[in-house]
Amino acid sequence: MKLQRSYLADFVSLLFPELCAACRESLVANEYLICTDCHYNLPYTNFHLQSDNIVARQFWGKINTTAAFALFYFTKGGKIQNLMHQFKYNGMQQIGNLLGSIAAGQLAKTEVFNTVDFIIPVPLHTKRLKQRGYNQSACFAYGLAPKLNAVVEENNLIRAKATLTQTHKSRFARFENMQDVFEIKNPEKLKNKHILLVDDVITTGSTLEACGQQLLKIEGLKLSIATIAYAE
Incomplete structure (x- = not known):
């Protein structure tokens, strides 16, 4: 048989x-x-070995981050673009879990990422979430969590306003587009915790910066960042 x-x-x-x-x-x-x-x-960055990597430097002087990381380099027409297209637009959310597990295998080797308490995915607006059926950043978060012994906190940071696409916007326009977009429902739960904020691809970092600004208003909070890819 x-x-x-x-x-x-x-x-x-x-x-x-x-x-x-x-x-x-x-x-x-x-x-x-x-x-x-x-x-x-695939074009791995090995940013977990470089505390002053490109992603970390994007936030210098903007928000106070403990550490920052991206798993891959993203280039137009490359394999990572193919991978992200299948993940975001063809319903293959299991890709996010797999990439989260791969990323966590690297991050678990570093002392700083082993102190993460909660993993928070950049949220989608409810309208976008309904259209896509899942939050790609949450898929990545759930892949990261087991190896980092952290808990995914998916519904605390919320996107209170829908925004226009960030594609083709300048850095300043992206930043302006993200102002007053995010809110935190239960800040008490995050007091004095190390938060890993995660997203799929980082370009200018304006979305992560806007999320980070809200999170860092919480007493004693430490903020780190991880993404699947960094767009050069």
């Missing part, structure tokens, strides 16, 4: 091959979402 199921699975895979979400080549046995070649050769 097991042999028959194996033959059936092989036959189905010939007709409808599963493709790597990054390179779009066929996956082989025991590969999941991302092929082995991509898993080892």
Whole structure:
């Protein structure tokens, strides 16, 4: 019976091959979402080894961050763009969980990220959440949490106002677009805690900065940041 199921699975895979979400080549046995070649050769940043990395420097003089990190470099037309497209627009939310687990494997090796209490995903407005069906940043957060021994706090930081897309806006326009957008429902729960704020891709950092400004109003809060990718 097991042999028959194996033959059936092989036959189905010939007709409808599963493709790597990054390179779009066929996956082989025991590969999941991302092929082995991509898993080892995607453009990792290794920012967990650099306290003054590019992402951290984006927030200098703007908000006080304890640490900042991005897993990959993002370039237009590259494999990470393919991966993020499948994740955000083709319903493959399991990609976020996988990338969170990969990122956590790196972050767990650093002392600073091992002190995180809560992981907070950048929230979507309720209208956007209803359209997409899931928050991609939350998927990433839930992938991070187990290896960091942290708790995902998904509904405390909320997006109170819908905003226009940030695409093609200047840095200043992006910053202006994000003013007074976010609110915190239960600040007492976050007092004196180390918060890891997470998002999918960081470009100018204006969304994360706006979230961070609200979080840092809370007494004793320490803020770190992690994203899936950094857009060069």
